Amino acid sequence: MSLRTRDTVLRELMDDPDCDPARLAATLRRFDTVNRLIGGWGRVWERHLAPVLRGLDRPARVLDVGSGGGDVIVRLADRAEREGLRVEWLGIDPDERALDVARERERSNVTFAATDAAALRATGIRFDAVLSNHVLHHLGDADLAGFADDTAALTAGPVFHADIERGRLAYALYSVGITPLQHGTFLRTDGLRSIRRSHRADELQAALGG
Structure with missing residues (x-):
């Protein structure tokens, strides 16, 4: 196995429409713990997102593209509520299986919908900020620029894309660290495949024309 280049042929087990639904649901739910440990969204909130939302004189709207099990925006919504910020959160994902798990976390100001960035862009709707978590490594270079363009068009504010770096x-570290959480899930296999599929920083910059 080489990590010199992206292995875009690899497919994550959870992306298989015929994968075990119980293991898939367990994986999506356990992402909450994984993202708390390695996601870095607390720092993004404190340094970048919260200051933008505080500067608005109205309730904010934030979009999570490829929201999966919904844990990221639910955690951010909790943080916003504790800090007295009024925010409407929308998570979108084309995978209904992920939405089934995400909708367990829905509340009055956190909702989820079956769509993608391109389709949502076509509606003309806009948000105050857009984010995605661990989406970019799923995309081939041919799709990456389009995804970046679509997400940028959905806001006049900041766009935050968080992903793994190969x-x-x-x-x-992941192969060892995930051991206590992997039982009954796809976390180990899919996490390692995700790392092999992911960009390095210079590759991502080049793919986006930076």
Whole structure:
């Protein structure tokens, strides 16, 4: 196995429409713990997103593209509520299986819909900020620029894309660290495949024309 280049041929088990639904649901629910440990969204909130939302003189609207099980925006919604910010949160994902799990977390100001960034862009709707978590490594380079363009068009504000960076240290640490959480899920296999599919920073910049 080489990590020198992206392995875009690899497919995550959870992307198989015929995968075990119980293991898929368990994986999506356990992403909450994984993202708390390695996601970095607390720092994004404190340094970037919260200051933008505080600067508005009205309730804000934030979009999560490829929201999966919904844990990221639910956690951000909790943070916003504790800090007295009025925010409407929408998570979108084309996979109804993921939405089944995400909708367990719905509340009055956090909702989920079966669509994608391109389709939502076509409606003309706009948000105050857009985010995605661990979506970019699912995309081939041919689709990446279009995704970036679609998400940017959905807001006049900031866009935050968080993803894995391919590397031997990340691969080694994840392969060991995920062990206590992997039972009954696809977390180990899919996480390691995700690392192998992911970009390095310079590759991502080049793919986006930066």
